[in-house]
Amino acid sequence: MQGSEFTPQFLILGVIWYIVFLFSTTCHEGAHSLAAKLGGDTTAFHGGQVTLNPIPHIRRSPFGLVVVPIISYFLAHWMIGWASAPYDPAWQQRYPRRAAWMALAGPAANFTLVILSALAIRAGISFGYFRMPAFVSFTRITEASGPGIAGFAATFLSIIFLLNLLLGTFNLLPVPPLDGNNGITLFMSESTALKFVNWSRSQGFGMLGLVLAWYAYDKLFPYIFRFALAALYPGSHWG
Numbered sequence: 001m002q003g004s005e006f007t008p009q010f011l012i013l014g015v016i017w018y019i020v021f022l023f024s025t026t027c028h029e030g031a032h033s034l035a036a037k038l039g040g041d042t043t044a045f046h047g048g049q050v051t052l053n054p055i056p057h058i059r060r061s062p063f064g065l066v067v068v069p070i071i072s073y074f075l076a077h078w079m080i081g082w083a084s085a086p087y088d089p090a091w092q093q094r095y096p097r098r099a100a101w102m103a104l105a106g107p108a109a110n111f112t113l114v115i116l117s118a119l120a121i122r123a124g125i126s127f128g129y130f131r132m133p134a135f136v137s138f139t140r141i142t143e144a145s146g147p148g149i150a151g152f153a154a155t156f157l158s159i160i161f162l163l164n165l166l167l168g169t170f171n172l173l174p175v176p177p178l179d180g181n182n183g184i185t186l187f188m189s190e191s192t193a194l195k196f197v198n199w200s201r202s203q204g205f206g207m208l209g210l211v212l213a214w215y216a217y218d219k220l221f222p223y224i225f226r227f228a229l230a231a232l233y234p235g236s237h238w239g
Contacts, residue, residue: 013155014073020159021069021079024113024167026054028106032085032179035105039098041091049085057083079163089201096185096193103182110168117160118232130154132233161232169224175213176200 030052033044048056058065064082072080092099124130129150172180181200185193 014070016152016156017073017079017159017163018069020156020163021081022054022058022065023052024110024160024164025065025081025083026052026057027109027113028167028171029057029083029085031105031109032087032102035102036085036087036091036099039091039095039102041088041098041102043088043091044085047086060084060086092197093194096190096197099197100182100184100186100193103179104186106179107168107171107183110164110171113160113164114168114228117157117164121154121157121161121232124150124154124157132235161228165224165228166221169221170213170217173213173217175216176209178209178213181209 029049033047033049033051036043037045037050044050047060049060054065061083064084069079069081072078087099087102121130125132130153171178172183174180174184182197185196188196
């Protein structure tokens with residue numbers, strides 16, 4: 001990255017990206033933790049993760065919530081990272097379906113933010129505060145839509161929409177260690193779900209699973225992105 005690109009606008013946009021990333025990831029992990037508590041596992045609750053306060057989540061995953069997002073923004077101009085919520089494996093063994101709902105609660109929080117931001121963007125366009133973009137791409141969706149507070153709000157909402165669309169859909173991939181790998185056990189009998197969960201845990205996929213998931217998602221996301229933007233900005237051109 002060239003030094004000339006470190007403009008005030010780039011740095012301000014980075015601050016917005018980080019605020020959105022931290023809030024979105026905190027909602028995701030907080031939803032996991034709340035669903036686990038409601039299902040009878042208080043591990044995350046006692047760890048302080050049933051909260052929208054990002055500090056307990058940062059303490060648990062400082063590298064994934066601070067270092068990686070900032071580096072990824074300077075290298076790729078958008079943010080990625082990770083966090084986690086603790087749970088009791090013995091509880092999952094006893095209640096695999098509750099554990100599956102816990103896993104799906106995180107992406108559900110992201111999709112809720114996608115819907116709310118989309119409604120806010122459409123309302124802003126309807127009332128004339130935002131403008132309908134004539135051309136939309138992965139990078140241009142985060143450009144300010146006009147000066148002042150309206151432009152800031154449009155940029156903020158667009159990043160919420162984009163980042164949570166990515167987080168929600170990526171985490172639904174049925175690949176360990178992603179949430180979708182546990183979520184799909186809802187479609188299995190309880191005994192089959194337990195065998196599948198135990199097999200997934202014993203294989204130690206870890207980083208390999210993430211690499212494979214990201215490779216597949218890189219091919220899939222452009223279609224998801226176009227579909228979502230077609231719904232958000234009907235009539236716009238894509239690039």
